[in-house]
Amino acid sequence: MITLAHHWLISERGGEKVLKSFSKLFPDAPIYTLVAIKDRSGYGDWLDGHRIVTSLLQCFPGATRHYKMFLPFFPVAVRRMKVSSEDKLILSSDASVIKGLKVPKDSVHVCYCHSPPRYLWFMQDTYLKHSSGLGFIGRNVFKAVTPYVKSFDLKSAIGVDHFIANSFFVAERIKQCYGRQASVIYPPVSLDDFIFSQEKEDFYLVVSELAPYKRIDLAVEAFTRNGKRLVVIGEGSERKSLEARAASNVEFLGRQPFSVLRESYSKCRAFIFPGIEDFGITPVEAQASGSPVIAYGEGGALETVIDGKTGLFFQEQTVEALITAVEAFEKQALNSLEMRKNAERFSQDRFCREIKAFLCGVAPEVMRATEGV
Numbered sequence: 001m002i003t004l005a006h007h008w009l010i011s012e013r014g015g016e017k018v019l020k021s022f023s024k025l026f027p028d029a030p031i032y033t034l035v036a037i038k039d040r041s042g043y044g045d046w047l048d049g050h051r052i053v054t055s056l057l058q059c060f061p062g063a064t065r066h067y068k069m070f071l072p073f074f075p076v077a078v079r080r081m082k083v084s085s086e087d088k089l090i091l092s093s094d095a096s097v098i099k100g101l102k103v104p105k106d107s108v109h110v111c112y113c114h115s116p117p118r119y120l121w122f123m124q125d126t127y128l129k130h131s132s133g134l135g136f137i138g139r140n141v142f143k144a145v146t147p148y149v150k151s152f153d154l155k156s157a158i159g160v161d162h163f164i165a166n167s168f169f170v171a172e173r174i175k176q177c178y179g180r181q182a183s184v185i186y187p188p189v190s191l192d193d194f195i196f197s198q199e200k201e202d203f204y205l206v207v208s209e210l211a212p213y214k215r216i217d218l219a220v221e222a223f224t225r226n227g228k229r230l231v232v233i234g235e236g237s238e239r240k241s242l243e244a245r246a247a248s249n250v251e252f253l254g255r256q257p258f259s260v261l262r263e264s265y266s267k268c269r270a271f272i273f274p275g276i277e278d279f280g281i282t283p284v285e286a287q288a289s290g291s292p293v294i295a296y297g298e299g300g301a302l303e304t305v306i307d308g309k310t311g312l313f314f315q316e317q318t319v320e321a322l323i324t325a326v327e328a329f330e331k332q333a334l335n336s337l338e339m340r341k342n343a344e345r346f347s348q349d350r351f352c353r354e355i356k357a358f359l360c361g362v363a364p365e366v367m368r369a370t371e372g373v
Contacts, residue, residue, distance in 0.1 A: 001366055002029045003087040003103075007096035008067055009036035009052070012043055014187060014281040015114050018166075019093045020046050021188050021351055022112075026091070026370070032081055032101060034074065037064050055081055068119070072145040075100065075152040083107075089359070089366040092160075097149065100156030108363040111160040112185070112355075115170050115278040116177040118213075120150045154178060162362050164355075167279045167300045183358065186303070187279055188351035191343060193258075194288040197266040198336040203229040204326070205268035205291070207261065207282050208275070210236030215296070215317060218274040220246050222322040230272070233261060265289035270311070270329060273301055274322060280304060283311070288343035290336035294325050304346070308332075310339045 004026060006019045019031070023046050030051040035058050040047055055077035057063045057070050070077075078100040083090060085104045092099050095114035103109050116122075154177070157163075163182035165171035171182040204223065208214045216238065223230035224247040232242075235255045243252055253260070265271070271286035273295035280300045283293040287310055295301040297313030305311040311334070314325035360367045 001087060001369055002026045002089045002091065003032060003083050004029045004050070005032040005090060005092035005094070005098045005101055007094050007098045008034045009040070009043075009047075010064060010067065014279065015093055015095055016043070017190075017281070018112060018114070018187050018351075021348060021355070022091055022093065023047070023050060025352060025356065029091075030084075032083065032098065034077060034096070034098060035063050035067050053081065071119075071142060071149055074149055078156075089363045091359070097153050097156055099160055100152060103159075108161050108366070109159065110162045110164065110359065110362060111157075112164045112166070113170060113174055113182065114166050114187075116157075116173055117153060120146060120153055121173075121177050162358075164358065167303050169300050169303065170278045173278075185351065185354045185358065186346050187281060188348040189281060189284045189288060189343065189346045191288045191347055193262065194285060195262055195266040196288070196290045196336070196340050198290055199267075200269050200291070201267045203231050203268055204270050204272050204294075205264055205286070206230065206232045206234070206272050207264070207285075208232075208234045208236075210234050210238040210242060212238060213275060214238075215275040216242060217245075218317065218319055218322055219272045220250055221319045222326065223247075223250050225319065226323050226326060228326065231264060231268070233264060262289070265291055270294050270326075272322075273305075274317065275299075276317075277301065284343050284346050287311075287339040290339050292329070292334045292336075292339060294322070294329055296322075304342075306338075306342055309334065310342045 004022050027049045030053055032053045034055045036052050036054050057077045074097050078097055083103050088107045090103045090109040092111045094111055096117050099111045157178035163174055163180050165174055165182040165184050166187045168184050171184050174180055174182045206219050208216055210216055220242050227249055230250045232252045233256050265286050266289040268291050271291050271293045273283050273293055276299035278300055283304050286293055293305045293311035295305050296317050297315050307313050312325050312329050314321040
């Protein structure tokens with residue numbers, strides 16, 4: 001009766017946490033995806049009951065490591081995937097083109113959109129800079145095929161019956177790119193996974209992929225200048241260049257197990273968030289741990305951080321503005337209980353309730369026929 005879809009199953013990040021919640025609602029539903037890693041032990045056991053249906057890209061050597069390099073094949077790969085005619089509700093979780101699945105004519109397709117694909121609509125130049133493995137020929141092929149894939153993405157959006165955005169920021173992007181209205185349901189945060197603490201140590205924290213658009217360079221430069229201790233957790237193409245410009249007070253820990261991440265969230269003096277994100281789940285995780293957030297005042301952070309209560313915003317995406325924000329933060333006394341209270345607005349239970357209510361509104365017969373929902 002119900003099919004789930006997700007752009008790719010490569011790692012567990014914010015989008016995969018949404019899919020995980022979908023899988024709990026519909027534990028027997030198949031999951032359609034462009035590519036999936038074979039060793040899924042890192043996901044835990046929540047995928048065990050699902051049949052994973054991958055596209056033809058799965059057969060390409062290196063597809064699970066360099067999947068974005070196969071962009072020219074995304075449209076044909078998606079269109080060749082066939083959803084069973086017996087499935088009457090398709091629930092896709094998408095930041096790429098999986099929304100273009102061929103679905104039965106009498107079905108209802110609901111797309112939970114994390115963002116229209118950034119590499120097609122907003123950040124092509126940044127993506128090309130980040131994808132060093134493409135080479136000169138690959139970059140030119142990417143530029144040549146982008147209009148084709150972008151056109152496919154637009155046509156795919158027309159075929160979606162209902163859009164759900166993960167933030168009002170993304171809802172506006174959906175309107176700009178696709179000309180479609182979207183309801184907003186914030187993604188889930190597993191609040192119980194984090195340790196709430198009012199006792200803080202004298203260091204600031206960044207948790208992020210080290211990619212150009214994340215703007216971790218601002219944090220590294222700001223703390224190199226002000227001399228305060230900054231801990232950076234995460235990997236990415238920018239790590240070497242960031243380390244080269246960092247002073248000794250900036251520590252790069254690379255990718256860490258969740259136990260280290262959880263402890264760092266709970267002990268940091270404040271969490272630094274210098275980029276523009278569609279929603280940005282890490283500031284919510286920090287607040288769940290009782291830690292305030294110093295964020296650039298754009299994007300999803302405006303919806304998850306309360307200025308002057310659970311953190312501070314800086315209004316210019318510059319090193320100087322971040323330094324000033326840290327100085328202003330250290331003169332304030334914020335209440336960790338307010339941060340935890342704010343984070344509870346994004347709980348997993350709340351997410352599941354809102355998703356079920358939405359689906360019952362648009363596909364009542366299917367939901368009534370689904371046991372346990």
